[in-house]
Amino acid sequence: QITLKESGPTLVKPTQTLTLTCTFSGFSLFTTGVGVGWIRQPPGKALEWLALVYWNDDKRYSPSLRSRLTITKDTSKNQVVLTMTNMDPVDTATYYCAHRGIVGTTDSWGQGTLVTVSS
Amino acid sequence: DIQMTQSPSSLSASVGDRVTITCRASQGISNYLAWYQQKPGKVPKLLISGASTMQSGVPSRFSGSGSGTDFTLTISSLQPEDVATYYCQKYNNAVWTFGQGTKVEIK
Numbered sequence: 001q002i003t004l005k006e007s008g009p010t011l012v013k014p015t016q017t018l019t020l021t022c023t024f025s026g027f028s029l030f031t032t033g034v035g036v037g038w039i040r041q042p043p044g045k046a047l048e049w050l051a052l053v054y055w056n057d058d059k060r061y062s063p064s065l066r067s068r069l070t071i072t073k074d075t076s077k078n079q080v081v082l083t084m085t086n087m088d089p090v091d092t093a094t095y096y097c098a099h100r101g102i103v104g105t106t107d108s109w110g111q112g113t114l115v116t117v118s119s
Numbered sequence: 120d121i122q123m124t125q126s127p128s129s130l131s132a133s134v135g136d137r138v139t140i141t142c143r144a145s146q147g148i149s150n151y152l153a154w155y156q157q158k159p160g161k162v163p164k165l166l167i168s169g170a171s172t173m174q175s176g177v178p179s180r181f182s183g184s185g186s187g188t189d190f191t192l193t194i195s196s197l198q199p200e201d202v203a204t205y206y207c208q209k210y211n212n213a214v215w216t217f218g219q220g221t222k223v224e225i226k
Binding site: 096 | 120151153155157162165168169174206208210213214215216217218219220
């Protein structure tokens with residue numbers, strides 16, 4: 001059974017850097033084809049893809065947010081970390097991590113963590 | 120960047136109605152198209168990948184079709200438990216983009 005869980009601060013101040021950790025089980029980032037992605041959803045709004053890291057350390061980013069995002073993996077710890085710099089109130093959202101499997105996209109999601117950006 | 124446009128943005132239909140949601144890509148994406156269902160307050164659930172491949176456990180009233188730039192999600196007989204927002208997502212070239220969502224309600 002695949003499970004993912006996001007952790008990190010619930011409140012950050014404008015201009016600060018957000019660091020979120022996704023801890024997962026039920027799969028390994030040693031496995032060919034596997035990836036972990038991050039998606040966010042502002043309250044009442046649509047889903048927005050942020051970043052993706054593959055088993056081979058290939059990393060992809062949303063073109064509109066590329067300059068602010070960094071995704072890394074710690075395969076031995078079953079963790080993926082997302083950092084987002086220069087946070088703004090418009091970045092207030094629920095942040096999800098998700099498993100990218102053989103279907104090519106996300107087939108399992110974490111429960112999400114609400115991050116509020118406010119002074 | 121490839122944009123994904125869903126229509127309509129919302130719809131209201133009666134139980135038993137056939138419901139169709141469309142998703143258009145600004146460039147061809149072959150069949151790298153997924154559909155998700157997000158019920159209020161819940162995590163998105165993958166319904167369909169590869170434009171038409173149903174995920175295990177998804178009711179057979181759901182179906183997907185299309186290729187290239189135009190895609191469709193159909194609910195053949197709307198049920199109360201189908202109240203949700205539905206999102207399309209393209210995932211080719213390792214860049215993912217979601218549509219803006221279609222909110223489905225019961226009339």
